Amino acid sequence: MPDAKPSTIKPDKILKQLEDIWTAFTHPPEDGEAGDIGNDGILRACSMTLMSFVDDEEDAVALGETLSGLMREHPGRMIVVRLREGDDFLDARVFAQCWMPFGHRRQICCEQVEIISTMDRLADVAAIVGPLAVPDLPRLMVLRSARIVRAGALRKILRLADKIIVDSSMAGAPGFGELGGLLESGHIAGDLAWTRITEIRSLLAQLLEGSTPAAITLEYAGREAGPEARYLQAWLASALPDTRVALKGDGSVGAGNPVAVRVGDDLSVTLCGGGAEVKLGALSQRASFSHSSTEELLSIELGIVVHDQVFERALNRITA
Amino acid sequence: MTQENPLQDPLRFHKKAPPCAVVIYGANGDLTKRKLMPALYRLAYEGRLAPGFAVIGVSRTPMSNDEFRSRMHDSVKSFLEASPFDEDLWASFAQGLTYIAGDVGDAESYTALASHIAEVTEARKTEGNVLFYLSTQPSQYAQIAEGLGAAGLNRGDGWRRIVIEKPFGHDLESAGVLNRRLQAVFNESEIYRIDHYLGKETVQNIMAFRFGNGIFEPLWDRTHIDHVQITAAESIGVEGRGAYYQEAGALRDMIQNHLLQVMATVAMEPPAYFDSDAVRDERAKLLRSVRIMRPDQVAANAVAGQYGPGRSGSELVPGFLSEKGVSPDSQTNTFAAVTFLIDNWRWSGVPFYIRTGKAMPKRVSEIAIQFKTAPLAMFRRATAGAEALPNVLILRIQPEEGISLKFVSKRPGSGMQLRPVSMDFNYGSSFGERSPSAYETLLLDAISGDATLYTRQDMVDASWKAVQPILDYWATQKFAFPNYDAGTWGPAAADEMLARWGHTWRKP
Numbered sequence: 001m002p003d004a005k006p007s008t009i010k011p012d013k014i015l016k017q018l019e020d021i022w023t024a025f026t027h028p029p030e031d032g033e034a035g036d037i038g039n040d041g042i043l044r045a046c047s048m049t050l051m052s053f054v055d056d057e058e059d060a061v062a063l064g065e066t067l068s069g070l071m072r073e074h075p076g077r078m079i080v081v082r083l084r085e086g087d088d089f090l091d092a093r094v095f096a097q098c099w100m101p102f103g104h105r106r107q108i109c110c111e112q113v114e115i116i117s118t119m120d121r122l123a124d125v126a127a128i129v130g131p132l133a134v135p136d137l138p139r140l141m142v143l144r145s146a147r148i149v150r151a152g153a154l155r156k157i158l159r160l161a162d163k164i165i166v167d168s169s170m171a172g173a174p175g176f177g178e179l180g181g182l183l184e185s186g187h188i189a190g191d192l193a194w195t196r197i198t199e200i201r202s203l204l205a206q207l208l209e210g211s212t213p214a215a216i217t218l219e220y221a222g223r224e225a226g227p228e229a230r231y232l233q234a235w236l237a238s239a240l241p242d243t244r245v246a247l248k249g250d251g252s253v254g255a256g257n258p259v260a261v262r263v264g265d266d267l268s269v270t271l272c273g274g275g276a277e278v279k280l281g282a283l284s285q286r287a288s289f290s291h292s293s294t295e296e297l298l299s300i301e302l303g304i305v306v307h308d309q310v311f312e313r314a315l316n317r318i319t320a
Numbered sequence: 321m322t323q324e325n326p327l328q329d330p331l332r333f334h335k336k337a338p339p340c341a342v343v344i345y346g347a348n349g350d351l352t353k354r355k356l357m358p359a360l361y362r363l364a365y366e367g368r369l370a371p372g373f374a375v376i377g378v379s380r381t382p383m384s385n386d387e388f389r390s391r392m393h394d395s396v397k398s399f400l401e402a403s404p405f406d407e408d409l410w411a412s413f414a415q416g417l418t419y420i421a422g423d424v425g426d427a428e429s430y431t432a433l434a435s436h437i438a439e440v441t442e443a444r445k446t447e448g449n450v451l452f453y454l455s456t457q458p459s460q461y462a463q464i465a466e467g468l469g470a471a472g473l474n475r476g477d478g479w480r481r482i483v484i485e486k487p488f489g490h491d492l493e494s495a496g497v498l499n500r501r502l503q504a505v506f507n508e509s510e511i512y513r514i515d516h517y518l519g520k521e522t523v524q525n526i527m528a529f530r531f532g533n534g535i536f537e538p539l540w541d542r543t544h545i546d547h548v549q550i551t552a553a554e555s556i557g558v559e560g561r562g563a564y565y566q567e568a569g570a571l572r573d574m575i576q577n578h579l580l581q582v583m584a585t586v587a588m589e590p591p592a593y594f595d596s597d598a599v600r601d602e603r604a605k606l607l608r609s610v611r612i613m614r615p616d617q618v619a620a621n622a623v624a625g626q627y628g629p630g631r632s633g634s635e636l637v638p639g640f641l642s643e644k645g646v647s648p649d650s651q652t653n654t655f656a657a658v659t660f661l662i663d664n665w666r667w668s669g670v671p672f673y674i675r676t677g678k679a680m681p682k683r684v685s686e687i688a689i690q691f692k693t694a695p696l697a698m699f700r701r702a703t704a705g706a707e708a709l710p711n712v713l714i715l716r717i718q719p720e721e722g723i724s725l726k727f728v729s730k731r732p733g734s735g736m737q738l739r740p741v742s743m744d745f746n747y748g749s750s751f752g753e754r755s756p757s758a759y760e761t762l763l764l765d766a767i768s769g770d771a772t773l774y775t776r777q778d779m780v781d782a783s784w785k786a787v788q789p790i791l792d793y794w795a796t797q798k799f800a801f802p803n804y805d806a807g808t809w810g811p812a813a814a815d816e817m818l819a820r821w822g823h824t825w826r827k828p
């Protein structure tokens with residue numbers, strides 16, 4: 001990869017390179033590489049454009065794995081912008097990610113464009129990424145770092161996205177303040193910290209069906225409640241205005257994640273290892289939660305490209 | 321009117337079941353082991369069941385609760401498809417499993433069941449809701465319903481529902497009798513007739529495809545569609561189930577229920593909203609519009625077949641008559657093909673061909689919608705003399721659920737040469753999520769009181785009416801069986817049936 005030399009990059013050229021990849025797949029060279037592709041050729045699949053912005057130091061391998069995992073459920077054009085230190089650097093490359101679903105004879109392939117840029121070239125990045133988005137399909141953006149959100153040049157890029165997804169539980173990630181700002185500017189926003197509590201929320205909704213308890217206590221591990229505990233409190237408090245919803249920390253060094261929910265003397269839900277233990281009087285029952293990896297959570301968020309009123313109500317309650 | 325739960329979040333939460341006890345009659349049987357218990361466990365795994373949940377198994381074999389749990393543990397472990405088995409979760413789920421031995425013919429067994437249900441309701445907090453699932457021989461359905469009624473189990477503090485497996489009768493008359501006996505005990509809205517085909521994702525996807533997209537519905541009629549072919553082929557023979565199959569045959573086993581329901585889903589009018597009764601009204605209306613054949617029309621519009629020895633791949637398959645439990649002069653059809661016509665405004669004159677068979681070249685279920693060709697064959701020379709190539713839309717149910725559209729494109733180059741190409745969409749690969757099994761979907765629906773995918777009595781009646789003339793006519797015939805080799809697409813008469821309309825069967 002060429003370094004140092006400032007370069008110009010044209011979206012048309014990248015689009016042409018993407019086409020060339022597909023042509024090469026459908027007409028493999030004569031030297032027998034066709035065997036890699038499978039007997040029945042490939043299926044080009046696209047349901048969205050997913051743009052992600054990451055700091056260069058972030059683990060590129062982990063991100064690659066997450067993205068290729070996501071492509072199975074959300075095939076699309078992935079545009080990864082990696083920001084690196086230094087000045088005046090911009091480069092791009094294209095490739096295809098393919099996989100053969102188990103028991104199938106045809107590979108499925110998605111396109112990936114990687115753009116490497118220094119902060120000072122973000123304005124150029126915006127001009128490149130816009131035309132690369134697939135027309136008529138949703139455009140989603142994953143932002144991992146608050147530093148990027150604050151960069152002025154990103155405003156233009158943010159406008160390209162139908163939905164912006166963050167994970168406020170991560171260190172250095174955009175938090176409630178940035179999220180509130182996104183909502184205010186009319187964006188659809190998603191937060192994996194909110195996605196992470198979906199299953200406990202759904203369980204509580206089922207357990208509290210038809211009852212309005214006087215008080216609910218949310219216990220968290222740590223001195224300060226983390227985003228998930230705060231979302232849970234805000235959600236309960238806005239849905240049950242007549243219920244007192246208290247947050248209680250255990251004073252430990254924990255990250256403030258929720259550990260238990262107590263409703264009166266009769267009902268408690270204790271979160272433990274990928275699930276929850278429900279105690280309903282003398283009856284005790286285990287519930288397992290199925291979605292927990294970043295990939296699974298992202299996949300859920302990518303499937304929702306409308307304003308999520310329940311989430312927005314909870315977030316507004318926190319930021320008010 | 322129940323108040324809405326303010327904590328609900330329909331955008332994100334999956335459907336969850338209310339507290340209830342599921343009573344399985346025939347808990348020692350094959351269906352319970354292979355399908356029901358794995359589906360219930362999977363629902364628990366997905367967190368879809370309420371903490372107040374219980375299963376009560378009933379059949380004759382004496383067994384303790386622990387023995388029942390241990391048998392179910394082993395079955396779930398071996399029959400759970402495409403998902404992990406979690407011992408801790410099982411331990412918690414199994415606490416809710418109990419068993420009670422009883423014979424469906426013994427009145428006392430129902431009183432014993434009544435007190436058992438009362439105990440379970442209290443201990444497991446199931447709120448008095450009970451779903452009776454009859455997984456026994458169909459001849460016992462009415463007797464069980466009456467036994468439950470006599471013991472007062474059809475009513476209680478919570479809701480009561482009864483699920484029955486196909487077949488719903490073996491002809492129009494017996495279906496009516498069964499129904500009258502069931503309805504003497506349960507209201508129609510409490511009777512859930514399960515058709516696992518309707519629980520399949522693709523069948524539900526047909527509705528999404530037809531009514532969620534604007535571009536297909538305007539083409540969905542006799543002006544644009546030439547004919548429709550519905551195929552459900554099994555590559556295996558009856559494999560030891562000959563005795564059971566001998567009583568049913570392909571027409572009863574597949575066409576009367578599953579495939580006519582599929583046809584109804586493909587051809588029905590758009591319901592005003594996606595609600596159980598609105599959808600079922602449209603399906604029923606369509607089934608009532610199927611033209612009933614006169615006896616003298618059957619021979620030209622329905623073909624029976626039975627396989628003789630042949631090959632499935634490289635494997636030798638014995639003929640149906642050599643199967644265990646099959647009488648050597650059996651007249652059972654292992655293949656049936658029927659031309660149905662629908663007498664309504666939309667479909668007048670469009671043949672719907674349905675075929676199903678055992679021991680066919682491959683396992684495939686699909687619906688092929690063949691559109692009319694372009695009005696002017698201006699490219700005749702370009703298609704190497706062939707008539708204009710029609711567009712075909714294929715809705716695949718198995719093995720790979722998906723949708724393909726065949727259309728014509730020009731070969732690159734200077735000449736005007738056309739060739740058919742296929743545009744494919746594959747559910748499995750486009751949405752990586754595991755599809756729930758038909759039984760998971762249907763059990764969760766029954767527990768939640770959603771009957772959209774269940775068959776209503778008027779649909780059962782209408783589909784029996786459509787096949788009854790064929791059954792009657794065939795009963796008077798002596799067929800020269802076998803009339804097709806295992807590993808082929810059925811008897812020549814099935815091809816002739818289509819040839820009369822100028823059509824040919826697709827080779828899926």
Ligand SMILES: NC(=O)c1ccc[n+]([C@@H]2O[C@H](COP(=O)([O-])OP(=O)(O)OC[C@H]3O[C@@H](n4cnc5c(N)ncnc54)[C@H](OP(=O)(O)O)[C@@H]3O)[C@@H](O)[C@H]2O)c1
Pocket residue numbers: 345346347348349350351352354378379380381422423424425454455456457458485486487
């Ligand atoms: N198996 C499948 O995959 C499948 C698929 C679609 C539909 N079905 C339908 O589902 C139903 C059940 O099928 P299956 O294959 O599970 O049948 P099965 O294996 O014969 O099971 C029926 C069970 O009912 C119990 N039983 C029989 N007579 C009884 C009596 N007098 N009182 C109480 N219990 C009695 C038996 O257990 P005991 O000996 O302990 O009494 C037996 O294990 C049938 O209607 C079938 O048509 C089955």
